[in-house]
Amino acid sequence: GAGVSQTPSNKVTEKGKYVELRCDPISGHTALYWYRQSLGQGPEFLIYFQGTGAADDSGLPNDRFFAVRPEGSVSTLKIQRTERGDSAVYLCASSPTGGGGTEAFFGQGTRLTVV
C-alpha cells in the first residue's frame, strides 16, 4: 500500500510482558516519528528518526521504551515490563524529509491495552 502501515492494529498484553509495535513508513520517507495518544489528549511525541538514527528521543518516558530503525525504513517500538499506564494508541508517522518542517503522514495506530 501507499500509506503508513502499523501492525498490529490492536494488542492486549498482560502487565509485565514485553511488546513490539511495528511501523512501515511510506517508501522513500527519511523521517519517522512515534507518538502515543491517550484519551482526551493530543498525540504525545516519543521519538524521531532521521534515516537509521534517532535524531530526538527526548519524548521516551523511561528506559522501558526503546525504538529502532535499523535499515532506515521499518521501525519497531519496544516496550519492556509493560504497565497499565502504557495503555494508549501508539501512532507512527513519516515524512519525506525530517525535522518537523514538512507534512507528516500518519498510520492508523496500534491500540495497546495492558491488563
Added chain:
Amino acid sequence: ILNVEQSPQSLHVQEGDSTNFTCSFPSSNFYALHWYRWETAKSPEALFVMTLNGDEKKKGRISATLNTKEGYSYLYIKGSQPEDSATYLCASRFYFGTGTSLTVIP
C-alpha cells in the same frame, strides 16, 4: 517539550456557519506549525504546514494564518458542513495541542 495550547476544546456549530479556532505556541525557537484533521477511526490528515510569519494558507473552505512573533495560529472554516466534523489538531514541530473537537449539526 513545547507547550502548545488549543481553544476551544470543543465546538458545536450549525451547518453553514463559519467558525475558527486558535492554536498558541511558544514564539521563541519557532520552527514550523502544522494543522491536522483527525476523523474518528481514521488517521490524522495533514491540512497545512506553515513556516513563515504572516503565512496564510487555504484549502477549499479551510484556511489558516500564522503569527510567529506573538505565537498563535488561527484555523478558519467557512460555511461548515457535517463532513467537517472532526478533531482539529495543531503541532509546533513535534509537539501537539489537545485539539478542538468540531461538530457540525445538519
